[in-house]
Amino acid sequence: MKMETxxxxxxxxxxxxKTYLFALLFVAGNIALPQLCHLVPFGGPTLLPLYFFTLIASYKYGFRVGLLTAILSPVINHLLFAMPAAAVLPAILIKSTLLAGTAAIAARTVKSVSLLAVLGVVLSYQIIGTAFEWILVGDFYVAAQDFRMGIPGMLIQWFGGYALLKAIAKL
Incomplete structure (x- = not known):
């Protein structure tokens, strides 16, 4: 199995x-996917769907598309569905922005779709984001929720993100 494409x-x-068109496309994905995942009990905190298309947008189309996706997705979801809740919106915006930055940097550095690079992106934004969330909420147990419940979502981001990026690699 080739690990880099x-x-x-x-x-x-x-x-x-094109920046705005792609961002709107990925925001739409980040609105639809959480709605599907919320049909499953604890689907949001377990599957972390709000981050998936931000990863794809940033890795494939760069920081600007990723940043627009990272900011607009949680805000629009909150305004339309009250999810994420207002209390967690700052932490999610921080993590989304970190994801946009780390994915864009990884793609620019590696210049390919790499399974290890995608893993590095997911772990980086989650670890750094957890530290920021800990500062915001003052409770490590709450801040570490993605590591307590969201491992399936991180795995989906890692393998699913890699698979989708690989599938659209030549576009």
């Missing part, structure tokens, strides 16, 4: 209309 990776500018 050469890929067309982009870094779109804010002046490019």
């Amino acid at each position: 050469s890929a067309k990776l982009y870094s779109l500018n804010y002046s490019n209309v």
Whole structure:
């Protein structure tokens, strides 16, 4: 099994209309996927669906598309469905932004779709994000919820993110 795939990776500018079109596409994914996952008991905290398309957007199309996706997805989901709850929205926005940054940096550094790079992205944003969340809420047990409940979601991000990035690598 080949663990690395050469890929067309982009870094779109804010002046490019494609930046906003791709961001809207990925935000739509980040709205639909959580709705599906919330049909399963504890689907949100276990499967971490709100981060999935942010990973894809940032890795494939760069930080700007990723950042738009990272910020708009949780805010729009909150406004439409009150999920995530207002109390956790700051932590989710921090983690989403960290995900956008780490995915874009990994893609720019590795210049390919790599299973190890995607793992590094997922672990980096989760570990750093947990530290920020701990500072915000003052409770490590609460801050570490993604590591207590969200391992299936992290695995989906790692393997599912890699598989989707590999599938769209030549686009």
